[in-house]
Amino acid sequence: MKLCFLLISSLTFFLSGCGIHERIIDDVQIIEALGYDREEGKVKGIAIYPTFAEQGNIKLKIYKTASDSYEDILPRMNAKSAYPIETGKLDFVLFGKEYAKQGIEDVITNFSRNPNTGSRMQLGIAENTAEDILQSSKHVNLSFHLSEKINQNIESGNLPKMNLHMFLNNFYQEGRDQILPYLILDEGQIKIDGLALLKNGKYINHINLRKSFILKTLIDGSHNGQYKTKITQNKKEGFILLKNLDTKTTYTVEKSEGLPSICIDLTIHAEIEKASSWFDLKKDKDIVKLKRILNEHFKEEVQSLISLAQGYNVDPIGLGEKVRATSRNWDYQRFMDIYPELKTTVHTNVYIPNTGIEE
Amino acid sequence: MKSLLDERHLVSSFYVFFLICTNIIGIGIMSFQRDITKDAGYDAWISIILSSISIHILVWMIYRILGIANNDVIHVHKFYFGKWIGGLFNIFVIFYFLILALIVFRVYIEVVQVWLFPLMKTWQISLILLVLVYYIVSGGFRVITGMCFWGSIIPFIILFPLNFFSLEFANFHNLLPVFNHSVKEIVSSSKAMLFQYVGFETLFMFYPFIKNPDRSQKWAHIGLLFSSLLYLIIALITFVFFSEGYLNQTIWPTLTQMKIAKFPLIERVEFIVVSIWLLLILPNISVKIWAGCRAIKKVINVKQRISLFIVLVLFFIIANVLKERSQIERLNEMYSNIAFYFVYLYIPFLFLYIHIKHKITK
Numbered sequence: 001m002k003l004c005f006l007l008i009s010s011l012t013f014f015l016s017g018c019g020i021h022e023r024i025i026d027d028v029q030i031i032e033a034l035g036y037d038r039e040e041g042k043v044k045g046i047a048i049y050p051t052f053a054e055q056g057n058i059k060l061k062i063y064k065t066a067s068d069s070y071e072d073i074l075p076r077m078n079a080k081s082a083y084p085i086e087t088g089k090l091d092f093v094l095f096g097k098e099y100a101k102q103g104i105e106d107v108i109t110n111f112s113r114n115p116n117t118g119s120r121m122q123l124g125i126a127e128n129t130a131e132d133i134l135q136s137s138k139h140v141n142l143s144f145h146l147s148e149k150i151n152q153n154i155e156s157g158n159l160p161k162m163n164l165h166m167f168l169n170n171f172y173q174e175g176r177d178q179i180l181p182y183l184i185l186d187e188g189q190i191k192i193d194g195l196a197l198l199k200n201g202k203y204i205n206h207i208n209l210r211k212s213f214i215l216k217t218l219i220d221g222s223h224n225g226q227y228k229t230k231i232t233q234n235k236k237e238g239f240i241l242l243k244n245l246d247t248k249t250t251y252t253v254e255k256s257e258g259l260p261s262i263c264i265d266l267t268i269h270a271e272i273e274k275a276s277s278w279f280d281l282k283k284d285k286d287i288v289k290l291k292r293i294l295n296e297h298f299k300e301e302v303q304s305l306i307s308l309a310q311g312y313n314v315d316p317i318g319l320g321e322k323v324r325a326t327s328r329n330w331d332y333q334r335f336m337d338i339y340p341e342l343k344t345t346v347h348t349n350v351y352i353p354n355t356g357i358e359e
Numbered sequence: 360m361k362s363l364l365d366e367r368h369l370v371s372s373f374y375v376f377f378l379i380c381t382n383i384i385g386i387g388i389m390s391f392q393r394d395i396t397k398d399a400g401y402d403a404w405i406s407i408i409l410s411s412i413s414i415h416i417l418v419w420m421i422y423r424i425l426g427i428a429n430n431d432v433i434h435v436h437k438f439y440f441g442k443w444i445g446g447l448f449n450i451f452v453i454f455y456f457l458i459l460a461l462i463v464f465r466v467y468i469e470v471v472q473v474w475l476f477p478l479m480k481t482w483q484i485s486l487i488l489l490v491l492v493y494y495i496v497s498g499g500f501r502v503i504t505g506m507c508f509w510g511s512i513i514p515f516i517i518l519f520p521l522n523f524f525s526l527e528f529a530n531f532h533n534l535l536p537v538f539n540h541s542v543k544e545i546v547s548s549s550k551a552m553l554f555q556y557v558g559f560e561t562l563f564m565f566y567p568f569i570k571n572p573d574r575s576q577k578w579a580h581i582g583l584l585f586s587s588l589l590y591l592i593i594a595l596i597t598f599v600f601f602s603e604g605y606l607n608q609t610i611w612p613t614l615t616q617m618k619i620a621k622f623p624l625i626e627r628v629e630f631i632v633v634s635i636w637l638l639l640i641l642p643n644i645s646v647k648i649w650a651g652c653r654a655i656k657k658v659i660n661v662k663q664r665i666s667l668f669i670v671l672v673l674f675f676i677i678a679n680v681l682k683e684r685s686q687i688e689r690l691n692e693m694y695s696n697i698a699f700y701f702v703y704l705y706i707p708f709l710f711l712y713i714h715i716k717h718k719i720t721k
Contacts, residue, residue, distance in 0.1 A: 023538040088626070088627065089626065109608075112608075115473060115474045115629065116627075118626070118627075119615070119619045120616070126648060161528065163528075165528060165619060166528060168605050169528075169530075169602040169604075169605050170602070170609070171604075171605075172602060172604030172608060173602030173604040173605060174604065252573075267630050320423065320534075321532055322532065324535075324536075325532045325535035325536060326535065326536060327536065328536060328539055331512065338668060
């Protein structure tokens with residue numbers, strides 16, 4: 001019996017090292033951002049990887065490769081690397097516009113099948129090529145600054161909540177089309193310039209940052225957005241910058257004769273950060289007037305965003321989902337047929353609790 | 360009622376709670392959401408409640424059956440059906456428990472291979488695990504109960520809260536419209552849910568090992584209620600976290616939804632999840648193997664240590680023969696059909712039969 005236990009315990013001890021594919025941080029090549037482009041019928045891949053020369057000093061470097069399809073981009077990069085490439089820390093995947101027009105479905109679904117892929121990975125669409133953007137991001141010697149840029153703009157800027165998980169949720173589900181951040185190069189710096197609208201993983205068009213904010217309020221509300229609007233009154237023009245926008249949207253679906261119409265109720269609490277000086281914030285009358293102007297303005301903006309989306313025949317707001325949630329016999333195809341003519345009415349309530357520490 | 364066994368082999372009735380919990384919650388809790396939504400969509404939470412109620416009734420029946428006999432199911436079979444037919448039933452019971460343990464065991468190995476160590480061979484993991492199982496089971500029923508205690512406390516404290524991280528991305532519209540599926544669809548999804556509760560029948564075997572067995576019924580029901588609440592909460596979280604289309608693509612939704620949790624130092628939470636999950640799997644397998652070996656002992660009078668060794672060797676061989684996911688799934692499907700008939704037809708039949716016979720002989 002003793003011999004038996006000795007055998008078993010030694011077996012357990014020795015076997016425990018077997019088969020574990022060790023991945024020590026110094027012996028793998030972590031890539032943190034990946035880009036795909038389509039050029040002249042070929043797929044070009046570009047990856048950013050950090051090198052740690054000394055403590056606290058990170059240098060970003062780049063692998064580039066081209067292939068006739070996307071599948072072997074990573075193996076081809078692996079052939080250039082001193083250590084095996086690991087995608088475990090990958091948290092940003094960028095697609096060139098040309099690539100996205102043909103569809104990013106394959107890349108995304110294959111990433112999602114890999115258990116090593118983080119669910120919070122961010123995706124993006126580049127205005128020209130992913131290569132331009134990632135090339136210029138190399139000079140910022142800061143790890144993960146691209147995904148952080150997006151996360152920061154979701155937290156405190158104009159982007160709605162998104163990541164790989166949300167993308168897949170919308171991709172597989174009927175009733176809402178996908179959105180991704182749209183990145184451009186602005187004076188050599190990378191800038192998020194609104195949202196790209198996608199349908200079935202294919203790029204359709206993009207909207208600017210102001211419209212993205214409206215879309216954000218429609219999708220999941222906001223707590224701390226900033227918004228600038230131009231107002232004209234008595235032939236005077238001026239600007240108002242609202243801050244700490246706290247917005248909430250509720251939807252009610254009404255049905256008459258089989259055609260759904262959606263009533264959108266928008267409640268906005270906002271502080272006035274800056275206003276043109278001819279606006280007298282002391283006067284209650286002017287505040288009331290301002291509220292009226294803002295009400296009108298938001299109503300118009302929401303309506304124009306919806307009709308814009310209807311024009312592209314994409315549904316980034318998830319109106320389909322709202323209709324599905326209230327209907328017993330949900331037929332997505334039928335909904336998409338009537339979607340361009342879907343009636344929406346918008347009500348807005350603007351509240352201005354205070355105007356900062358001065359009036 | 361006096362017990363048949365020596366006092367030092369018994370466990371107090373309170374531990375039935377943990378025995379039931381660890382026996383029910385095993386491998387299924389990581390993947391049941393997809394199976395139950397196949398028919399009933401996101402109304403499947405109703406079927407969780409429905410099947411839970413039906414299992415409560417069955418547990419009550421089991422207690423009635425064993426209360427009359429004051430012994431385990433092997434004895435009941437022998438006593439009421441005679442040597443030959445009863446023996447046939449007993450052989451079925453042995454295979455019933457052992458195959459269930461085998462499925463749990465093999466699926467866990469698959470999870471480890473997919474999520475943690477893709478290059479690890481099946482024989483390596485299974486050998487290590489089976490040595491552990493041998494160690495636990497040969498310790499006797501009290502040791503197994505101890506494992507059940509810790510195997511439900513530790514994973515519950517560590518794993519259950521991880522589910523709530525996914526509420527950050529919850530979309531409560533997913534649950535609407537409620538009651539949009541026919542009764543037939545809900546019932547067939549309840550049938551899929553039943554397989555997640557399978558394992559509570561080990562009660563048939565460990566009943567004589569409980570001190571004051573008639574007082575333990577309360578704990579069995581509480582354990583069952585607890586597990587079904589756990590299923591319900593996790594299913595609801597999954598439904599708001601995944602859209603229905605995406606859930607259909609996901610093999611282990613619970614693991615995927617825990618994956619979204621983010622900690623400063625731990626990039627991949629699922630490594631911890633799968634490792635701690637072993638604590639839940641070990642007692643789960645151990646109780647079933649123990650039940651199988653105990654049944655073998657009572658049927659053909661082989662020492663439990665010897666039969667345990669043979670069973671584990673067989674486990675090792677079969678686990679390595681089953682190579683692909685599709686094979687495991689086929690075994691699973693076959694088994695869940697058998698389990699369905701065993702649980703919903705055989706237990707009520709046994710209940711009625713024994714009650715009638717008991718009345719007549721009185």
